[in-house]
Amino acid sequence: MVPAQGADPAQVGNVGLNIGIFALFVAVTLYFVYRASRTNRSASDYYAAGRTFTGPQNGVAIAGDYLSAASFLGIAGAIALNGYDGFLYSIGFLVAWLVALLLVAELLRNTGKFTMGDVLAFRMRQRPVRAAAATSTLVVSFFYLLAQMAGAGGLIALLLQIPNTDRVGQSVVIAVVGLLMIVYVLVGGMKGTTYVQIIKAGLLIVGAAVMTAWVLGIVGFNLSDLLGRAVANSPGRGEALLTPGLQYTNPVDFISLGLALVLGTAGLPHILMRFYTVPTAVEARRSVVWAIWLIGVFYLFTLVLGYGAAALVGPEAIAAAPGGGNSAAPLLAYQLGGEILLGIISAVAFATILAVVAGLTITASASFAHDVYANVIERGEASPDSEVRVARITALVVGVVAIAGGILVNGINIAFLVALAFAVAASANLPTILYSLFWKRFNTMGALFSIYGGLVSCVLLIVFSPVVSGPRSVILPNGGFAFFPLENPGIVSIPLSFLLGIVGTYVGGSRDFDHARYAEMEVRSLTGAGSEKALLR
Numbered sequence: 001m002v003p004a005q006g007a008d009p010a011q012v013g014n015v016g017l018n019i020g021i022f023a024l025f026v027a028v029t030l031y032f033v034y035r036a037s038r039t040n041r042s043a044s045d046y047y048a049a050g051r052t053f054t055g056p057q058n059g060v061a062i063a064g065d066y067l068s069a070a071s072f073l074g075i076a077g078a079i080a081l082n083g084y085d086g087f088l089y090s091i092g093f094l095v096a097w098l099v100a101l102l103l104v105a106e107l108l109r110n111t112g113k114f115t116m117g118d119v120l121a122f123r124m125r126q127r128p129v130r131a132a133a134a135t136s137t138l139v140v141s142f143f144y145l146l147a148q149m150a151g152a153g154g155l156i157a158l159l160l161q162i163p164n165t166d167r168v169g170q171s172v173v174i175a176v177v178g179l180l181m182i183v184y185v186l187v188g189g190m191k192g193t194t195y196v197q198i199i200k201a202g203l204l205i206v207g208a209a210v211m212t213a214w215v216l217g218i219v220g221f222n223l224s225d226l227l228g229r230a231v232a233n234s235p236g237r238g239e240a241l242l243t244p245g246l247q248y249t250n251p252v253d254f255i256s257l258g259l260a261l262v263l264g265t266a267g268l269p270h271i272l273m274r275f276y277t278v279p280t281a282v283e284a285r286r287s288v289v290w291a292i293w294l295i296g297v298f299y300l301f302t303l304v305l306g307y308g309a310a311a312l313v314g315p316e317a318i319a320a321a322p323g324g325g326n327s328a329a330p331l332l333a334y335q336l337g338g339e340i341l342l343g344i345i346s347a348v349a350f351a352t353i354l355a356v357v358a359g360l361t362i363t364a365s366a367s368f369a370h371d372v373y374a375n376v377i378e379r380g381e382a383s384p385d386s387e388v389r390v391a392r393i394t395a396l397v398v399g400v401v402a403i404a405g406g407i408l409v410n411g412i413n414i415a416f417l418v419a420l421a422f423a424v425a426a427s428a429n430l431p432t433i434l435y436s437l438f439w440k441r442f443n444t445m446g447a448l449f450s451i452y453g454g455l456v457s458c459v460l461l462i463v464f465s466p467v468v469s470g471p472r473s474v475i476l477p478n479g480g481f482a483f484f485p486l487e488n489p490g491i492v493s494i495p496l497s498f499l500l501g502i503v504g505t506y507v508g509g510s511r512d513f514d515h516a517r518y519a520e521m522e523v524r525s526l527t528g529a530g531s532e533k534a535l536l537r
Contacts, residue, residue, distance in 0.1 A: 014339045015160055021343040025351055026180065029199060033184055033192035053194060055283035059290025062274050064197030066093075066265075066291065067204055067298055068144075068356040068418065072349055073151050075299075076332070077325025078416070079306020081315050083230075083241030085248050086306060089419065090299040092261025096422075097295060100266045101288040107437050107525040109275040109284035115363075116272050116429065117371035120436050120451075123517035124444040126380070130371035132451040136428040137269040137367035139455060141360045141398070142405065143424055144270070147417035148357045149406020151326055152177040155349050171407045177353065178403035184358040185365070185395045193358045194277060200351040205294060207348045208301040211329075214336050215308035226304065229311035237315065241307075253486045257419055260490030264422025267429030270363035308332055357402065365394035419488055420462055427454035427493040431501050437525060440518055442505050449504025454497025461489035 053061065071093065078086030111119045117133035153174040156162075162169040184193060219225040231241055240246045248254040265271060275284045309318060309328040312335045321327035333345035369391035374382040382390075409417060432450045435442040462468065465484045469477070486492075 014343070017339055018160070018343045018346060021347045022350055025347045029196050029351070029354070030183075030187075032195045032199070033187050035192075053277045053283075055278060055286025056290050057198065058194075058274060058278050058283065058287040060201050060294065061194045061197040061277075062271065062287055062291040063294040063298070064199075064201030064204070064352075064355050065270060065274060065359045066295060067201065068148060068151075068352060071298065071302070072204060072208070072352055073155065073326040073329055074147070074416070074418065075302045076305045076309060077318065077328035078247075079302065080230075080309040080313070080318055080328040081325050082247035083237070083307075083310075084244050085246050085254070087303055088254070088258060089261065090302050092258050093265070094292075094296050094299050096262050096265035097288065097292045099263060100271070101285070101292065104266045104272070104433060104437075105275055105288045106281040106285050108272055108433075109278065109281045110527070111437070111521060111525045115367045115370050116269050116433070117367060117375075120432055120447055121371075121375070122436070122521050124436075124447055127376045129444055129447050130375050132448055133429075134367045134371040134376075136424075136451050136455050137371075138364050138398075139459065140267075140269055140421055140425045140428065141364040142401065143421035144268070144418060145357060145360050145398070145402040146405045146409050147421065148353050148360070149174050149178060149402050150409050150417060152350070152353045152357075153406060153410040155326065155330065155346060155353070167410075170410055174406045174410065175403050177357075178399050178406065181354060181357040181361060181402075182396055182399035184354065185361045185399075186392050193355070193362055196351075196358060197355045200348070200355040201294065203348045204352055205298055205301075207345050208298055208305065211308075211333060211336065211341075211345065212301040212304045215304050215312070215332070218312070223304075226307055226311055230307040233311050233314050235316075241310065248487075250486070252491065253488065256486050256491035257488045259494060260419055260423035260426055260488050263426035263430055263490070263494060264419075265425075267425035267433065268422070269367065269425070269429070270359045273363050273366065274359075305329055305332060312336070361395050361398050361402070362391075364398045365391040368394045416467075416487075420467065423462075423488055423490040423493065424455065424458045426490060427458040427497045428452075429454075431494075431497045435501050435505075437521075439505075442501070443508045445508025446501045446503075446505030449507070450497050450501030453500035453504075454493055457496050458489050458493035461486075461493060465489065 071090075075086060075089045075093075078089055080086070108116075108119055111122055115133070116137060117130040120133050121129040153170045156173045156177070157166075157170045160169075160173065162173065184196065215226065216223070219229065227242060231238055234241050237246065244254065248257065275287065278284050278287055306328065309332040313328065313331045318325060318328045318331060321331060330342055330346050330349065334342040369387050373390045374380065374387045378386075428451050431454060432447050435446060435450065461484045464481055465487055466482045467487055469480060469482045
């Protein structure tokens with residue numbers, strides 16, 4: 001059954017069929033997670049999957065980790081509602097991988113062990129730098145988790161036909177997704193999470209390809225015809241759907257968003273942690289190459305999916321659906337193939353959310369357990385078993401916090417929320433990573449200035465931006481304290497963090513600089529000599 005255009009967007013699909021497809025996917029992935037858990041015998045297994053995945057396998061897993069709900073649900077909705085401005089997310093997310101490939105992937109794999117804190121603390125004072133790195137990781141992961149949980153709420157509310165006015169029902173949905181995420185992490189660790197991400201990446205790319213071919217087939221594979229139909233079916237937007245400025249009327253805000261997107265990936269802790277799951281730096285580089293190809297192809301699909309949703313569903317129907325713009329891709333699937341395709345595509349989107357939140361949760365829990373508990377509290381004397389136990393407890397806490405945050409931001413476009421996470425990552429993490437790897441004089445004080453300065457400035461600017469209390473905000477609409485005019489703070493907080501790293505380094509002087517450790521780090525990062533190896537079975 002294919003619904004007529006203009007059908008009630010709150011009453012799409014068959015609830016029983018949707019639940020059945022979801023249950024089947026959860027059962028299959030939980031089986032793989034359980035199988036993987038039987039081989040978790042050490043901290044390296046739990047955190048880094050024993051470093052046993054090949055470059056292509058890890059590249060597919062990275063694509064699965066990176067192609068989040070923001071990529072599938074959020075970007076399709078952003079393009080459907082805002083056209084050209086929405087496609088900026090696709091461009092920014094893709095270009096960002098060139099920064100990761102050229103500057104951090106191979107060097108991080110050689111230098112670190114399990115977390116970003118390993119790299120930053122390599123030649124500096126362990127306890128303060130690890131504490132700072134863990135704090136940054138937890139904050140970035142929290143912002144990213146908000147987006148995924150919000151996406152889960154909107155998606156399943158659509159499938160279970162829970163209207164936007166039923167906040168309690170949507171909150172229960174978010175809580176169920178969060179609990180399922182916790183199970184994946186507690187049982188499977190990084191190895192189980194990686195298998196889920198590989199499965200999910202394959203399903204997502206195939207599903208998006210089928211929908212893209214279907215949409216293009218309707219317009220005779222004429223992209224111009226598709227754009228024309230999107231314009232014609234978007235009253236009040238018209239030709240503005242094809243030009244910049246529909247969403248971002250302030251050019252500075254547009255530039256700030258682009259800067260955060262391009263620089264953010266190389267500072268995302270859950271992406272950086274994936275480089276430790278391969279046996280060598282060469283495989284880390286191969287991982288990124290595979291990821292770039294898969295991610296690039298997928299983001300080309302989003303252009304067709306977004307404008308296809310505008311042409312075939314209509315922006316008004318999308319905005320009125322549970323989840324708002326985040327429902328564009330599922331509504332397009334329903335328009336194309338009825339209940340069956342809606343159920344399949346929504347299960348893929350659900351897989352997307354579960355895989356990403358599991359990766360984020362294990363990253364946050366690993367950072368706290370490895371950096372704070374093992375190296376700050378226990379001063380490097382914690383046993384591997386106790387470290388993993390603390391990581392599992394932390395995963396439970398992170399999951400509960402993510403559920404509460406997801407309920408709070410439910411309804412905001414998730415691509416936009418992820419852009420805020422990218423801004424925090426680019427402000428707090430990227431300057432410190434680059435200075436640690438490439439600046440000989442960089443020291444502990446510089447690292448602390450850069451991490452905390454970038455983190456605090458970025459979060460404060462977000463709090464006092466229109467995102468939280470502006471007229472379009474769903475958190476505190478018209479709260480009256482939107483003193484910072486930009487929706488994304490990257491253009492201010494990222495340069496400030498680079499500057500603070502320089503200031504802190506000169507304030508700290510030479511007392512924290514260890515020439516021998518820097519020389520060791522330089523050799524290790526460039527050659528791999530002394531880096532962590534795979535576990536032989």
